[in-house]
Amino acid sequence: MKVAGEAMRTIWLEPDGRTVGIIDQTRLPFRYETAALSDLAAMATAITTMQVRGAPLIGAAAAYGMALAMRPDAADGGVEDGDVERAHARLLATRPTAVNLRWALDRMREVLLLTPPSDRLDRAYAEAAAIADEDVEICRSIGRHGLHLIRAAHLRNPDRPVRVLTHCNAGWLATVDWGTATAPLYLAHEAGIPLHVWVDETRPRNQGAFLTAWELGQHGVPHAVIPDNTGGHLMQHGLVDLVIVGTDRTTAKGDVANKIGTYLKALAARDNDVPFYVALPSSTIDWTLEDGVQGIPIEERSGDEVALITGLAGHGGLETVRLVPEGSAVVNYAFDVTPARLVTGLITERGVCSPEDLAQLFPDHQPPAAMGRVPVNDE
Numbered sequence: 376m377k378v379a380g381e382a383m384r385t386i387w388l389e390p391d392g393r394t395v396g397i398i399d400q401t402r403l404p405f406r407y408e409t410a411a412l413s414d415l416a417a418m419a420t421a422i423t424t425m426q427v428r429g430a431p432l433i434g435a436a437a438a439y440g441m442a443l444a445m446r447p448d449a450a451d452g453g454v455e456d457g458d459v460e461r462a463h464a465r466l467l468a469t470r471p472t473a474v475n476l477r478w479a480l481d482r483m484r485e486v487l488l489l490t491p492p493s494d495r496l497d498r499a500y501a502e503a504a505a506i507a508d509e510d511v512e513i514c515r516s517i518g519r520h521g522l523h524l525i526r527a528a529h530l531r532n533p534d535r536p537v538r539v540l541t542h543c544n545a546g547w548l549a550t551v552d553w554g555t556a557t558a559p560l561y562l563a564h565e566a567g568i569p570l571h572v573w574v575d576e577t578r579p580r581n582q583g584a585f586l587t588a589w590e591l592g593q594h595g596v597p598h599a600v601i602p603d604n605t606g607g608h609l610m611q612h613g614l615v616d617l618v619i620v621g622t623d624r625t626t627a628k629g630d631v632a633n634k635i636g637t638y639l640k641a642l643a644a645r646d647n648d649v650p651f652y653v654a655l656p657s658s659t660i661d662w663t664l665e666d667g668v669q670g671i672p673i674e675e676r677s678g679d680e681v682a683l684i685t686g687l688a689g690h691g692g693l694e695t696v697r698l699v700p701e702g703s704a705v706v707n708y709a710f711d712v713t714p715a716r717l718v719t720g721l722i723t724e725r726g727v728c729s730p731e732d733l734a735q736l737f738p739d740h741q742p743p744a745a746m747g748r749v750p751v752n753d754e
């Protein structure tokens with residue numbers, strides 16, 4: 376997608392072919408800054424602090440983190456089996472909910488352990504680049520499938536924009552390009568279908584207000600930021616045609632973990648007969664789990680994300696202010712789980728399906744026993 380008219384991905388290789396470039400998402404929308412990461416520790420920190428975030432981008436970033444770890448010149452680098460395992464463990468510990476992280480790391484480990492140590496550095500960069508390129512194509516396919524839903528909504532009411540509500544940022548900033556929930560929106564916009572996007576602000580980190588609004592604005596897609604509690608009201612008054620969100624982990628039976636507050640939107644959508652869609656690449660499906668409420672680990676983050684907020688002050692500098700009294704306890708669950716029964720459809724790279732048809736759409740998915748650790752040497 377584009378920043379100030381220039382085509383960009385969210386992750387790239389710098390001209391030296393080894394250093395990894397990222398957009399520092401903790402600075403948006405007030406500052407557009409990039410960062411150059413040259414070792415494993417820097418990538419692990421970038422994921423933990425959410426300089427890079429969003430399930431598919433976390434996967435691609437972790438893959439590049441494995442490549443950085445193969446650099447013999449980096450302090451934490453090395454190409455032996457133990458180095459591969461250490462890098463895998465270090466990156467896996469960065470964030471617990473988005474399963475794309477484990478998917479990408481397992482794929483990198485499998486490839487690297489099957490490669491002679493002397494070739495591992497180049498192989499790691501090639502595989503990380505393949506993961507990033509695949510993500511772009513997958514998101515484009517999600518967009519094409521989701522476009523049909525938006526076109527159908529437009530044909531039902533051709534005299535007004537299609538009103539889509541989204542939560543958090545499942546946009547191109549959360550992937551390598553296009554986004555998941557936003558890919559159908561960008562394609563619809565390109566196709567000339569009039570749109571209006573309701574952007575949940577998505578407290579506490581404001582990924583909607585900060586990131587989704589910024590990227591939709593960069594592409595000229597009409598939108599309005601709404602407080603998180605507004606969606607139910609809009610749906611009751613017939614102002615939402617469909618909801619499209621992303622996901623960090625979807626179980627085999629279609630339970631969906633996504634940014635905290637998604638579940639409440641799904642409940643409101645069901646109560647008001649508004650279709651509730653979830654857009655996802657298949658790397659977000661955890662085939663080992665059925666029950667998401669019991670099985671998906673929910674990340675708990677620092678209370679400071681709730682108690683403090685950073686914004687642009689009148690003097691043009693960034694300022695952090697406190698919103699919660701000193702001494703009040705704060706609880707900050709980053710995700711919640713929407714049960715499959717509330718999900719109208721899953722928009723995947725292979726098409727749109729109901730949650731119960733997910734396994735049929737991916738008959739080639741890895742059975743649970745095949746997932747996870749790759750045997751090392753003669754184990």
Ligand SMILES: CSC[C@@H](O)[C@@H](O)C(=O)COP(=O)(O)O
Nearest residue numbers: 428429430545549555621622634
């Ligand atoms: C295409 S991204 C889907 C999800 O990762 C997204 O909706 C989300 O919840 C992101 O959470 P974040 O905590 O910002 O990484």
